[in-house]
Amino acid sequence: MESLIEMPAVQSYWSFGPEGRAKIGIKENLVRYAIGIENVEDIWADVEQALTFV
Amino acid sequence: MQQQQQQQQSNREQRQPLWCSDSAHCPTLCLCTHSGMEVARRLSSHPKISRVWYPGLESHPDHAIAKAQMSGFGGVVSFEIEGDLWACARFIDNLKIPYIAPRCGPDCGRVGKVLGGDSGPGPAGPARGVICTAAWRRMLACALPTPTSLLSGLASSAPPHLALQPGWRGVADRDARGAELLELWA
Numbered sequence: 001m002e003s004l005i006e007m008p009a010v011q012s013y014w015s016f017g018p019e020g021r022a023k024i025g026i027k028e029n030l031v032r033y034a035i036g037i038e039n040v041e042d043i044w045a046d047v048e049q050a051l052t053f054v
Numbered sequence: 055m056q057q058q059q060q061q062q063q064s065n066r067e068q069r070q071p072l073w074c075s076d077s078a079h080c081p082t083l084c085l086c087t088h089s090g091m092e093v094a095r096r097l098s099s100h101p102k103i104s105r106v107w108y109p110g111l112e113s114h115p116d117h118a119i120a121k122a123q124m125s126g127f128g129g130v131v132s133f134e135i136e137g138d139l140w141a142c143a144r145f146i147d148n149l150k151i152p153y154i155a156p157r158c159g160p161d162c163g164r165v166g167k168v169l170g171g172d173s174g175p176g177p178a179g180p181a182r183g184v185i186c187t188a189a190w191r192r193m194l195a196c197a198l199p200t201p202t203s204l205l206s207g208l209a210s211s212a213p214p215h216l217a218l219q220p221g222w223r224g225v226a227d228r229d230a231r232g233a234e235l236l237e238l239w240a
Contacts, residue, residue, distance in 0.1 A: 003152035007142055008132075028139035029104070031146065033093070035129035038151055040089040044096055050148040051102045054141045 003036035003043065086129030094131045107132040 006012065009028045013021050021027070035043060094108035106113065109120035110127030120127060135142045146154060 005152035005154055027134055029135045029137055029142045032132045035086055035089045037085050040092050043151055046149055046151045050145050053144045053148040054102050054135055054137050
């Protein structure tokens with residue numbers, strides 16, 4: 001239900017090592033956002049403000 | 055092969071649309087899939103996003119097959135931030151809505167790490183019941199009734215690098231990569 005976010009390189013594929021991750025295309029700057037039932041405008045506003053910190 | 059394709063085609067025609075065309079079937083999925091498409095579209099034209107992976111977008115390598123098989127494309131959007139791992143971490147740290155967590159089972163709650171670095175656990179942290187240690191910051195988004203069921207969920211399905219706090223030995227003891235990660239983040 002709620003939105004979840006993760007960095008697959010760190011949270012799911014760390015054990016593959018840098019080469020293993022490169023082989024399957026998991027980059028270190030990859031984000032996986034599982035969008036939940038929150039209002040889409042709220043979600044987008046949140047994403048936009050967070051992108052200003054990049 | 056041809057027969058199989060015909061069968062698939064026939065299945066597709068008979069199948070009730072699951073998502074947006076009839077939200078009464080599952081309003082939740084409908085909402086997620088609508089939001090997923092919308093966010094994916096907007097991200098793909100954002101200057102700080104280098105790539106968006108979403109099967110509903112034509113840029114996705116498997117878009118054609120997804121389109122043929124699905125009536126909606128779900129709520130999971132993957133994308134690459136313009137920058138390195140730390141730029142990505144800053145982005146995630148500054149989000150306020152989503153929990154930072156991979157799923158680790160249907161009912162075991164969610165465990166993730168708060169990518170802290172110098173910036174601390176991030177604004178989304180404490181308000182959500184984040185449990186932090188100085189060196190090893192973690193978030194437990196406890197959607198669960200009892201700590202015991204959370205623990206058992208973790209022990210059985212948390213990825214091995216998700217070592218918990220020192221007291222949580224069941225998982226921590228088998229975590230060979232914890233130290234490696236810790237070093238990276240120190």
